[in-house]
Amino acid sequence: MRFVSRVMASLAITLPFVASAAGVTLPDFTQLVERQGRAVVNISTTQTRAPSQAGVPGLDENDPMFDFFRRFIPRHQDGPRLDPDNRSLGSGFIISADGYILTNAHVVDEAEEILVRLADKREFRATVVGADLRSDIALIKIEAAALPRVVLGDPARLKVGEWVVAIGSPFGFDQTVTAGIVSAKGRSLPDENFVPFIQTDVAINPGNSGGPLFNLQGEVVGINSQIYSRTGGFMGLSFAIPIDVAMDVQQQLRNAGRVQRGRIGVAIQEVSRDLADSFGLKRAAGALVSAVEPNGPAAKAGVEQGDVIVRFDGKLVDNSSDLPRIVASSQPGAKVPMQVVRNGTQRDLMVSVGEWQDPAAERKTPTKGQAAPNRLGLVLQMPTPAQRKEIGEQEGLVVERVQGPAARAELQQGDVVMAIVTGGKQSRLKSLDEFNRLVGSIKEGQQVTLLVRRGEAASYVGLRADK
Numbered sequence: 001m002r003f004v005s006r007v008m009a010s011l012a013i014t015l016p017f018v019a020s021a022a023g024v025t026l027p028d029f030t031q032l033v034e035r036q037g038r039a040v041v042n043i044s045t046t047q048t049r050a051p052s053q054a055g056v057p058g059l060d061e062n063d064p065m066f067d068f069f070r071r072f073i074p075r076h077q078d079g080p081r082l083d084p085d086n087r088s089l090g091s092g093f094i095i096s097a098d099g100y101i102l103t104n105a106h107v108v109d110e111a112e113e114i115l116v117r118l119a120d121k122r123e124f125r126a127t128v129v130g131a132d133l134r135s136d137i138a139l140i141k142i143e144a145a146a147l148p149r150v151v152l153g154d155p156a157r158l159k160v161g162e163w164v165v166a167i168g169s170p171f172g173f174d175q176t177v178t179a180g181i182v183s184a185k186g187r188s189l190p191d192e193n194f195v196p197f198i199q200t201d202v203a204i205n206p207g208n209s210g211g212p213l214f215n216l217q218g219e220v221v222g223i224n225s226q227i228y229s230r231t232g233g234f235m236g237l238s239f240a241i242p243i244d245v246a247m248d249v250q251q252q253l254r255n256a257g258r259v260q261r262g263r264i265g266v267a268i269q270e271v272s273r274d275l276a277d278s279f280g281l282k283r284a285a286g287a288l289v290s291a292v293e294p295n296g297p298a299a300k301a302g303v304e305q306g307d308v309i310v311r312f313d314g315k316l317v318d319n320s321s322d323l324p325r326i327v328a329s330s331q332p333g334a335k336v337p338m339q340v341v342r343n344g345t346q347r348d349l350m351v352s353v354g355e356w357q358d359p360a361a362e363r364k365t366p367t368k369g370q371a372a373p374n375r376l377g378l379v380l381q382m383p384t385p386a387q388r389k390e391i392g393e394q395e396g397l398v399v400e401r402v403q404g405p406a407a408r409a410e411l412q413q414g415d416v417v418m419a420i421v422t423g424g425k426q427s428r429l430k431s432l433d434e435f436n437r438l439v440g441s442i443k444e445g446q447q448v449t450l451l452v453r454r455g456e457a458a459s460y461v462g463l464r465a466d467k
Helices: 006-010 030-039 243-256 271-276 296-300 322-328 385-391 404-408 434-440
Strands: 017-019 025-027 038-047 069-071 085-094 100-103 113-117 124-125 127-132 136-142 163-168 177-187 192-200 212-214 219-228 239-244 265-271 287-292 308-312 334-342 345-352 379-380 395-403 416-422 426-427 447-454 456-465
Touching: 030 038, 030 163, 030 212, 038 100, 038 404, 100 243, 127 243, 136 404, 163 219, 192 219, 192 322, 219 243, 239 243, 287 296, 296 345, 308 322, 379 434, 395 404, 404 456, 416 434
Parallel strands: none
Antiparallel strands: 017 025, 038 085, 038 113, 069 219, 085 100, 100 136, 113 124, 127 136, 163 177, 163 212, 177 192, 192 239, 212 219, 219 239, 265 287, 287 308, 308 334, 334 345, 379 395, 395 416, 416 426, 416 447, 447 456
């Protein structure tokens, strides 16, 4: 592949095989783990948002497939909260010595803070360079140098039945190694038609998201992304994003901050054996056009309803799921040859590729007038008369939102901050202006203590101010 240099390729390792007592030859993964495990990281994030069930974007929660295909991030919540701070765990791997890390987009989506822990236990805060929800790829960066990095492989050379290894942090257990075989290639999942997933039977659980999938040469061939499950836990079916797809996405994110995809404006369906017979096709292959967008790129090129697209930009369209991937990889604005079968006759057309707009990439804008968290990661509000009566105190401010230091200190929405201690002096809180004035004098890294009431109990909580 273009992104694998000769130097990187030379670092690949070939695993020895060991004979079992029964005489069956089995692979030995120890060298792979020792050499490549150092480049696998644990990722923990905090998000300030309403709790939601992790699933497949685009599928309604009532859809039966919603419970089957799940993204696997564990959410940890301490006690009931109306608007809790969500904590997530995931994995990732270092692709460059200067701190670029690949992971899943759903691991860092809407994260207020991202903490990366290396195999040697060092911890760094990370920033998001870019994320593409459609392919579920994110590129993050930590400020470090001379880091261990993975070796990248070629998923096209991966064979069904071949041994593969996953390293990640299931349930937060760092550097966990699991192994299995490639079960299938080029799988299409609901609402995920831009990624030809690698299916494996490698044990994958919450926290493995974004971790690498290695071949026997110690090369990364995929990023573990989803599981098929009726329970939310591993049931023998897991799916990884091919590394060549991921590297193409990360390069676009690094260069432009977003991913450009082509579109031609058609609705398609699979060609069954019966449909192939009806349309005079020699075999059940191609993508049957069920609708054409008026004035879209395909319509302008002369594509008609009932056409069967069999080749696009010189690439064979064997299954209907092949077409969206091929079209998406085309450069918007490019003129591309396309072959269709119409009334049993093959026709050559030229289409000017349009640009696909992803509605899932749109982000909600903050509510007008909504307060931003301060240096302590807190948004407070004056208690309402009903809250004041419930609290039974004439002092104190109610926690509306937490992130950063406050989230790490496990403050929650609904807590009441009664006082703040700085410079050896405790100040009782009676108004937001007073609190903002006191916080405004706090310096970066300064230790602050809050007197917090939760229910009937009150306790002092220490936290360190952010930038």
